[in-house]
Amino acid sequence: MTPQPFDAAQDLADAPRIGGAQRPKDAATLILTRGSDQPEVLMGRRAPGHVFMASKWVFPGGRIDRSDFAAASIADLSADAARRLAAELPARRARALALTAVRETFEETGLILGRPAPSASVAGPWREYRQAGALPDLSVLSYVARAITPPGRTRRFDARFFMAPVEALRDPDRIEGSGELDEIAWLPLDEAQGLDLPAITRFVLGEVAERLRRPDRPLPFVRMVRGRHVVEHRD
Template identity: 90%
Template sequence: MKPAAPFDAAQDLADAPRTGGGQKPKDAATLILTRGGDRPEVLMGRRAPGHVFMASKWVFPGGRIDRSDFTAASCGELSSDVARRLEAEMPARRARALALTAVRETFEETGLILGRPAPPASVAGPWREYRQAGALPDLSVLSYIARAITPPGRTRRFDARFFMAPVEALRDPDRIEGSGELDEIAWLPLDEARALDLPAITRFVLGEMAERLTHPDRPLPFVRMVRGQHVVEHRD
């Protein structure tokens, strides 16, 4: 199975130059939100210039897993297909936590709530504002579409899982309230998104996302570096 577009290994190395060190990748999750039919759009944000990692690049909302994601409540669980793919890589508890990471990080960075109405609840930690807004995450709407590990020796390393969901899963898709981590957030047609300053992995996953809108059963790509070379594997 060939990827939707070639992965630009040279650009990936330029996006985050090697600085040395032996950091282990940290689990992270990203959420790709889509809307529109004939002319699909995707939600993206530009990272603020002061970031150590991928400064000023356009990316999808996301971030690393938090301890609270393992115990956060939800009103809908992962579909059997998504759970199967994730649990081939990790225990079920961690798979669910990573899906919740994608929902939480998207809320923190954009203010958008992927979930269903629920009585406001008082909880401690990173989920506090989400739950106070009167919602519970609905993981059943998520598709798992890609995985990528940052090459060794970078200032930040992530083992990132990319999830996708339609705009209909959002409670109020027009209420975007950025936290400042992304200094610009916008719904963009795919051709406009491709013209932005994107990290290589974001550009690659954007291509995968576009293909999945019409071919949702595509094998899942896994991008990583093996013995100094980028490798893209596809898994059913």
């Protein structure tokens, strides 16, 4: 699958401008991959009632939570992921965003990215994950893309996209959606491109296909500068 240029016009149509000034909120997404000859990705369709990107197919993810800064893990980010993130934000926040991706994926799909650990009783959003007897393994995450929602939208996110192989999941066949995604499926990359996708998701799918062949590919950063979309690539 050949990577496509970022579709700026579609991005504006995905979330029309409504005016007003909002600072982007930090968020994280997890792209789970399966297979090598015909790679697949795990995607979900957002429920129709959502204010933002309703009925679109997306990767699991969401906003950072205060609890993500204090959540335990069994292994830290890899040197490469930590280096790439360190160019953008402090190490503590980078780690929290990686944990956000793990937590949100669990909340939306029931899938546990982590290793077995004694069950623990904690308060807040990590309660069910820890009760399941696991700790996140951040070392399996690759940092693959960053995108900031254009100004004036109903929601604005500074989203970091992480990627991990299916082998990092404790029980990859046990998908239990929370309802935020009304359908969840493993999809071949080419088939996924034919779905109703946000422009950024379509763009990142192409990046994923390339990164599976070339892990050291420069990281794309998509944002709007002076009213125009810009895509920078950073080593």
